[in-house]
Amino acid sequence: MRTLKTPMIAAFAAAAITAQTLAATAAELNILTWEGYAADKFISKFQTESGCKVTASYVGSNDDFAAKLAAGGGVYDIITPSLDTVPMMRLAGFVQAIDTAKVQGHDSIYPEFSKNSDFVAEGATWAVPLVWGSVSLIYRPDKFTSKPDSISVLFDPAYKGKISLWDDKSAIYWTARYLGYNNVFDLTDEQLDAVKAKLVEQKPLIRKYWASAGELTELMANQEVYVSNAWTGLTSKDVNNLKKGFEVVEFTPKEKAEGWMDSMMLVKDTPNQDCAYKFMSFMQSADGQCGIAESTGYFPVNPKAVESCMSDELKKERQVNNIEFVKSLVMWQQPKRLDKYLEVWNAVKAAP
Template identity: 50%
Template structure:
């Protein structure tokens, strides 16, 4: 009997230890670069919290993955056009901003956005921001492209790529002259869908990840596309591939990503340690150096960036966002946009 008791006790202790260890692991649903070892390793060593990252290639990935098993994740980081959906679907919980050092140093423009708050409470912590610019290989163009329409050029057939995301509807709508891209009518969405269907035979591949687009450019299979400004171009520069980013005459979208705590996470202590790190100099310059994105905490950015980097990332000019078509929640139109894009791909 005593041996059975000891065996049972050992099993329970092992199970408890296993649970404790599991609770020290943060599972995050995130974008490439946001948990890069260059700064996450230091966080893990100092906090005792291990970070396990699952990557998304589109904001359209968050809802299906959380629906399939929300308890798998502790933190997510959707963009501002998707954060409201996460709140409305009850996937995330309100933040205790008193536990986040540097909260008051976040750009007021970002803290004021409706997409990260509800009923007087914040659900999202702004982290990084930038533009969805366009990009081309320098050696493929005698005359630099300037318009979205260049992604519909017959002479570039098989050399064009577009992000595999519902934002393709935004791109096609602007090409059609419809600038109210987050409030498109059914007719305007149908027109955008038609334009994308016309473009499809010209497309080499719809890119899903930063690495995939970089490989397409490196191989010379793609010479023009849209891009996460600052990121893929820097990766290509490291490979010796000369590319140029540009804002087309029809304008570019702006985005802002926010960390959100998944409702009911058992790892809340580590989650808040992680949020504080991401808003500190370590996390803010981490994402700027890895992804080339702008940071949301101006004070942290100024203390860890060179003056040249600070200016290049528009950290001293948050009104730069006013020149962009900042992503906005689509509300009950989310499914309409997503279905329209999926219908194009299914053709």
């Protein structure tokens, strides 16, 4: 992990000095998070037990966290960025160290996650794992003559206008793997140029870059899109539950699926630390871990917490205690040249 700030992180750090000026009301908890992470079914129980009123705001990309915090971070108490964004939040000064002794159940989290070098840095812990999963491909079997097995399906002219892709810099990771590059988080200038060219070439095939799981669900349910990358478990569940007369199926491409893990970080100078720590502890309990897993279809980070609230069949499906599955994924990392990756992705989106 780098110790020097990139120009982008330095800019955000400067903004953070003035951003933390607003204060949330005591006994409230304001979370900047993802869809499904604050579902009423389990959040209502937390509110009743803790006396803390939860207000959730949502992001569609990890790039949203820095932008929203720089614009006025004091309105948030907890953020839930992905693994590849955690270092940036710390280096930009948006968050403060966490006292893990105040987080009940922290010792039962997979150590592969809780002791990650991006989480434990400078002699302190900066994030508490929340939930994890993979990013696979999703498609309509009734629209394909044979089952696809490769990322190449996202670049197939035969499906022009029926392809979608997440509006996120991770599009670079997918394209890099398709082009045969293994160092997807440390691409050279020449490799990034090739990735950019391929994404620009792909652009006429794209129906829309989706910004949220809900948007992708609508695109597939309305038959606007037949294939896309997707957060494993969530979109397929939501589309198939609509019973539109067709089903969507997920698959892991031969170039591997991506892996991610979202965590809870404490926004710097929040006045609501008591509620924040209560929430972090709740999310390591059976109610929290099974609640978010049920809401999203994702995987729990605390195997002990789900021992009694998940069936053996569901534990197998959600990869409980299957660390080998983690090792099979291309787990997200912060790109070594984050500014360059964002520059490339923005250039792709700006291309005609």
